[in-house]
Structures are given as structure tokens and as C-alpha cells.
Amino acid sequence: MRTYLPTATNFTDMAVRQPPTGYPCKADEAVLCPLCKGYGGWVLTVNAYPLPQGMEDTAENRAKYCHFRAHCRQCAGWGWVKRNGEDAECVHEYRELSVEECRTKRIKHWGMCWHVHECLKCQRTMSTDSSD
Numbered sequence: 001m002r003t004y005l006p007t008a009t010n011f012t013d014m015a016v017r018q019p020p021t022g023y024p025c026k027a028d029e030a031v032l033c034p035l036c037k038g039y040g041g042w043v044l045t046v047n048a049y050p051l052p053q054g055m056e057d058t059a060e061n062r063a064k065y066c067h068f069r070a071h072c073r074q075c076a077g078w079g080w081v082k083r084n085g086e087d088a089e090c091v092h093e094y095r096e097l098s099v100e101e102c103r104t105k106r107i108k109h110w111g112m113c114w115h116v117h118e119c120l121k122c123q124r125t126m127s128t129d130s131s132d
Helices: 059-066 099-104
Strands: 030-032 041-045 068-071 080-082 094-097 114-119 125-129
Antiparallel strands (some): 094 114
């Protein structure tokens, strides 16, 4: 069984991403993501895979091909969040709400494939459809 590094602690061979040009926000409205520090993700296992044959051993190639990585849930891999948005002020910790909890909170719940999550810290809610 593979052991992974702790979340958002290892950025081996990664570079901080450039400020956004329009999405998720304009550069003058953006700040580095508080979770991934602008990297857009992190390394879960260093050198988990070999470099493709004949490829030069550089930090960029190791980052793309060797390390097992995860994208950042806070910024969706962009490395930046909106300066005055909820994502800049709270590193979210979500839990899924049941249908009953949604009813109590007057949040629409559309059925079995509909998932509603609430941040334990700031109470932000978001919904996703997993039927696709």
C-alpha cells in the first residue's frame, strides 16, 4: 500500500502559477490560494513514476511525469482565488448534508445523485450532480 504525503505540504519541482488573466478572476482581484500557496496543487508521492524513455531529467519534466500529484480543491487548480471572496478567507472543510438537513436549512435537494456540501467553518454551501 502506498503512503501519501500530507495534504498541501510538498511542492517538489512545482512552480507557483502565474496570476489569472480572467478566470477565476482578473489578476488585480486575485490573491494566492491560502491552501496551495499558488501552486494549484501538491505532490502526494515524489518520484512515483519513471520518466518516459529518452526524456531529459529536469524539474519541469519530473513535475509533469514523475510525481503523483493532486489538484487543489480550494482554487480548483488555478493557484489563485478572488481577493474578497469566501475562498480567500476560509480554507474550507466540507461535509455532505443529508436530505433532511437540507430541508431544515431550506436548501433544495434534487434527489439521489444530488450532493450538497457545507463548510464546517464558514457554512458556505455548494451542490453537485454526480449523475453524469
